[in-house]
Amino acid sequence: MIxxxxxxxxxxxxxxxxxxxxxxxxxxxxxRKGCVFRAAGGLNFRNSSVTVHDPARFDLEWLVKExxxxxxxxxxxxxxxxxxxxxxxxxxLDEAGWHLFRSCAVLDRSLEDRTLESPDMLVKVDRxxxxxxxxxxxxxxxxxxxxxxxILDMLPDDAERLAWRxxxxxxxxxxxxxxxxxxxxxxxxxxxxxxxxxxxKRFLSGLLDHxxxxxxxxxxxxxxxxxxxxxxxxxxxxxxxxxxxxYYRQEV
Numbered sequence: 001m002i003x004x005x006x007x008x009x010x011x012x013x014x015x016x017x018x019x020x021x022x023x024x025x026x027x028x029x030x031x032r033k034g035c036v037f038r039a040a041g042g043l044n045f046r047n048s049s050v051t052v053h054d055p056a057r058f059d060l061e062w063l064v065k066e067x068x069x070x071x072x073x074x075x076x077x078x079x080x081x082x083x084x085x086x087x088x089x090x091x092x093l094d095e096a097g098w099h100l101f102r103s104c105a106v107l108d109r110s111l112e113d114r115t116l117e118s119p120d121m122l123v124k125v126d127r128x129x130x131x132x133x134x135x136x137x138x139x140x141x142x143x144x145x146x147x148x149x150x151i152l153d154m155l156p157d158d159a160e161r162l163a164w165r166x167x168x169x170x171x172x173x174x175x176x177x178x179x180x181x182x183x184x185x186x187x188x189x190x191x192x193x194x195x196x197x198x199x200x201k202r203f204l205s206g207l208l209d210h211x212x213x214x215x216x217x218x219x220x221x222x223x224x225x226x227x228x229x230x231x232x233x234x235x236x237x238x239x240x241x242x243x244x245x246x247y248y249r250q251e252v
Contacts (some may be wrong), residue, residue, distance in 0.1 A: 013083060013243045014053065016106055016220060020046075023177040023186050025154045028074055032066070033058040039074035041147040045102065045247050046222075049079040055089040060096055064250075077249065084244045098248040105231065107239035108220035111183075114212035122206050123163045125173075127153070130161035133173040137189055159186070162210070164203045172203045176211065183216035204237050 010018070021029070026038035026047040034054030040047040050067045063080070071078040080098060082090060094100075125133075131152055135145055156177060164172035171194040175187035185207060190200050211219050220242070223230050 013085070013106070016108075016242065017051070017053065017083070019177070019179050019182065019184055019220075020106075020186075020222060021051075022179075023156060023159060023175075023184055025151070025156075027150075027154075030070075033062070035063065035066075037066070037070045039070070039076050040151050042076035043144055043147045043151065045079050045081065047151065048074075048076045049081040049247065051081040052083070052089070055086050060092055064096065064098075080248045082246050082248060084246055090246070090248075093248050096250075098250050100246045100248055102247040103225045103244055104222055104246070105225055105244050106220065106222050106242045107234055108218055108242050109208070109234075109237065109239040111208060111212040111217055111219060114208050116209075116213045118210040118213045119206040121164055121166055121202075122210050123165055125161050125163045127161060129163070130173055130175070133163065133170065134187070134189060137173075137191055162207075164190075164199070164206065166199070166202075171199050174203070174207060176207070178214065178216060181215070181217040183211035183214065183219045185211075185219055185221040188221075200233055201237075204233060208237070 021036065021038070024047055026040040028037075028039040030037040034052065034057035036051040036053065038047045038049060038051070042048045050063070050070065052063070067078050067080055080093065082093070084090065131149060134152060135149060138145070138148070140148060155175065158177070160176040160178070162174050162176065163170050164174070170191070172188070172190045174185065174189070177184045177186055188203065188207070190203060208219060221234065221239070223234060225231060225244070
């Protein structure tokens with residue numbers, strides 16, 4: 001994994017980290033000693049955790065202390081997010097009582113083989129329409145739905161919100177974000193009653209063509225490894241693993 005080079009001076013994985021944080025914002029973000037401290041109500045660990053980007057710049061005692069302090073201050077659970085590039089550091093975390101509880105993969109795919117025509121089933125929608133679809137398809141308690149709406153409402157204005165429609169029915173929604181030659185697939189939601197019907201495969205294929213038609217050369221995404229249907233869908237569509245990252249929490 002991580003065979004590619006970035007067009008900037010940063011390693012490829014770190015460029016993907018930067019893009020991922022830009023398009024999925026937090027209410028609070030602080031950078032200290034090679035770590036990124038983020039808080040957004042605790043609804044999603046991706047933007048409510050402490051991400052390690054350079055374990056050589058701190059000692060573990062400092063990280064644990066600062067993670068607990070930051071988490072208390074912002075009312076979130078203490079969680080450490082680690083790109084799985086440093087096995088020795090992860091062993092130290094485990095020995096200190098922090099244990100892996102969730103793993104994710106970052107995948108990418110070249111778009112050079114795709115047609116340069118966006119399918120008619122993809123329709124641009126406004127922010128409110130997109131938000132209503134996203135929230136309407138998730139079984140959330142009112143307070144959590146309020147927090148999620150606030151997070152989604154902070155997404156960059158230049159993010160592209162799209163609906164997937166077949167026979168006049170809205171069956172999916174997605175969020176794309178462009179950075180140079182890269183297209184981030186930050187969200188792809190298929191209506192529960194349309195799952196298992198081939199909609200996801202058609203939807204994803206249409207997104208690949210749309211991104212290529214928009215000038216992108218690579219699409220990338222993040223996915224929970226426990227979400228095996230999604231992982232399988234992406235891999236069958238030609239996506240490859242770039243790197244994995246894991247979430248750690250301390251057992252009491």
